[in-house]
Amino acid sequence: MTMSDVNSTVQAHAGIVVEDLQVVTAQGAAPIVRGISFAVTPGSILGLVGESGSGKTTAGLALLAHARPGLKIAAGRVSIGGVSMLNLSARELRTMRGREITYVPQDPATALHPGLRLRTQLAECLRNPADATDERLHRLLEDVGLPDPARILSAFPHELSGGQQQRIAIAMAFAPQPQAILMDEPTTALDVTTQTRVLHLVRAMAQQHRTAIVYVSHDLAVVAALADQVAVMYAGEIVEAGTAAQVLERRLHPYTGALLRAVPDPDQALVLKGLSGHAPDPAHRPPGCAFAARCDLAEDACRLAPPADLVAEPGHVVRCRRMGQTAISRPQAMAQPILSQPQAAPLLTLSGLGAWHGRQVLHDIAIDIAGGRCTAVVGESGSGKTTLARCIAGLHAHWTGDIRLNGAPLRPSAGQRSREQLRRIQYVFQNPYASLNPRQTIGQSLLVAGRHLRGSKAISRSEILAALASVGLPHRAADAFPGQLSGGQRQRAAIARGLICQPDLLVCDEITSALDVSIQATIVELLLRLQQQRGLSMLFVAHNIGLVRSIAQDIIVLQAGRIVESGPTQVVLSAPKAKETARLMQDAPRFAAGLQVAPARHIAPMVV
Structure with a gap:
């Protein structure tokens, strides 16, 4: 599609139009986003997907004529309802923002005044x-x-x-019933039932109020069910774009196919495969295809010059010389869905646990976590999942009952526990800012944690780099501050901070909710490997049923602070007995089902 086609689209409808968007570093040295163009008609939804650091949030924020510190919008056009956002004064922008275009951030704390x-x-x-x-x-x-x-x-x-x-x-x-909404991972913190309700709401409201929505997400099952169009971003560029069915069913770019092979399934345990390697640094992008170093199909021509846009079918554009030259496959089912190790003596035992937040939120909780096993905790938002996890880690002291680590009782508060007990139970927060000091580099944060909890044992630079590499971060991340990393990169750094303490129990509180599916799969591979190699135990708080099915040996289902069902994961999820478990399974997003039920509507053609 030519730019004249884009201009005619602008005249034909209001909605959102982006033309040749360029976002660079403040010095103008490195392009973060380049050549981005798309159109979203009123009442339709564009899913913007890609790995952490691919530039999707940067491109999304440009809809508000905003660039994060250290970046600037260098060129292009952004139109909201026919109004050119990049030409507005500061006062005019304040009028548009929050009225004609609104924003839902990934972290709700940034949208709410405490x-x-x-x-x-x-x-x-x-x-x-x-x-x-x-x-x-x-x-x-x-x-x-x-x-x-x-x-x-x-x-x-x-x-x-x-x-x-x-x-x-x-x-x-x-x-305010705006003309456009930017949603940046808006359902990552929601349980599957609430997520389903909110997604239905988003689609209904978009149609009812003729609102154009750009939905930034790493959850391809959600995008399949919600979006009319999909644009896949890699290294600051759109590499595949079209209707949701075109992109997600055919997935002609190797990168799109790799993302789909990392999507979990709530109906079966899958061997999830992350994508090896890293996207290139914006300041050192190769002269050819940015994906070539990670692509099994790459040839010499791919490395020498950037690929052109190829039209696979009307409205479906792919930026790849070898478009569609690989068989598309889904993840393989686990031959043995769950690690078949004998039950050991419990590492952690909870009995009669009750907890309060002014009112009682947990009631008579009793669970055992065996050494080397992963216990998942699922339930709707507000069911007490995080409170349970925080009680175990000593971060919520208002509880009664008994918690024992290898038979030794644990005091309610972390401040009352020994250094060794603190080392043995490490907590990884949903929000990585809760465990990373913004004034320390990532390497310094890991060093401080390791020295404090491992005593006099020296923590070497190579050990820090190995911990970062184990969670998919390059060595340069050791010298970066948290604010210089993307949300997904910060979460991986927080996981590395917990692992460097060499814990026996890793308490994971929605740790993959901010991660794209490829890195999520990498983390699952990592945690399963640590289980086998070190006998690491985990308490895995999550709302992603598909992910739970692929990582947890045991599961407990919470509702209103009580355990309503528990047992081996495959047994519980294959034949749920509690109504709450059955409801969670019914509401879990499914990739294939999403494509089948997504309604067809007239939408503007995608532009790359």
């Missing part, structure tokens, strides 16, 4: 303050699945769970 009640924050998002009636505000909360709206509106953000905070952020984005 010192204001949610009623005030939600009311401020409405176009007309006179509309801020109880009825209108209650309806907004009900739309995103939040019960007891009167209590929610009177609460402060910290009084809600992460998933509840994210639903508030989504309600705030739809409140």
Whole structure:
């Protein structure tokens, strides 16, 4: 498609139009995003996918005429409802942002003011303050699945769970009925049931209000079910684009195929395969195809000059010389779905555990975690999953009952536990900023953690680099500050920080929710390998049922702070007995099903 075609698209509809977008470093030395073009008609949804660091969030933020610190928009055009965002004054931009285009961030804490009640924050998002009636505000909360709206509106953000905070952020984005919405991984913190409800809401609201949506995500099952169009980004460029069915069913670019081979399945345990290697540094991109170093199909011509855009079929464009020259395959089912090791004496035992956040949120929890096994904890948002994990790690001291590590009782607070007990139980947070000092490099954070908990044993530079490499980070990440890494890279660094302490139990609180599917698969491979090699035990808090099926030997299902079902993962998920388990399985997104049920609508052709 030519630029004149793009211009005619602009005239034919409002929505979102991006033409030849270029985002560079502040010095202009390295292109972070280059040559990005696409159009999203009112009422339709574009899924922008790619690995962490591919530039998808940078491209998305340009819709708001915004670039993160250290970057600047160097060229191109961004039109929202026919208004050229890059030509507006600061005052005009303030009027557009939050009214004609809204934003749902990945971390809801960045969208919510900690010192204001949610009623005030939600009311401020409405176009007309006179509309801020109880009825209108209650309806907004009900739309995103939040019960007891009167209590929610009177609460402060910290009084809600992460998933509840994210639903508030989504309600705030739809409140002014904007022309366009940028959603950056908006459902990563949600349980599958709430995610399903919110996705239905997003599609219904997009159609009802004729809102054009750019949905940035690494969850290809969600994108398959939600998006009309899909653009796959790699190294700052769109490498494949078209309708969701064209891109995700045919997946003609080798990179798209690699992403699909890492997607888990809630109905069976799969051998998930991550993508080896790393995307090139923006300052040192090769002269040819940026993906060539990681591509099994690459030939000399691929390395010498960048590929041109090839049209596979009308509306389906692929940037690859060897388009479609490989057989597309899905991940293989595990020959032995779960590690077949004998039950050992419990490493960790919980009995009669009750916990409080003002009110009681956990009731009579009893579980055993055997050495070398992974126990998954699943349940809807607010069911008590994170509270349980924090009690075990000593990060939530308001509990009663008994927690024992190899038979020795653990004190409620981490400050009351010995250094050895702290070393043996390491916690990896959902938000990596909770475990990384923003004023220290990643290498320094790992060094401090290792020295503090491993005592006098020296932590070498090579050991730090090996820990980073084990979670898929290049050596240069050791000298980077957290703010210089993407969200997925920061999470991998947080995992490395826990592993360098050589723990016996790794408490993983939604640690892959911020990761793209390829890195998620790499982390699963890593954790399964550590289980086999070191006998590492894990408590794996997650809402991704497919991922749980591929990593956990045991599972417990929480509902309203109580265990409603537990047992071997394959048995529980294949034949659930509790209604809550059956509901979670029913609502789990499935890649193939998403493509089959996605409704066909007239959409603007994709432009790359």
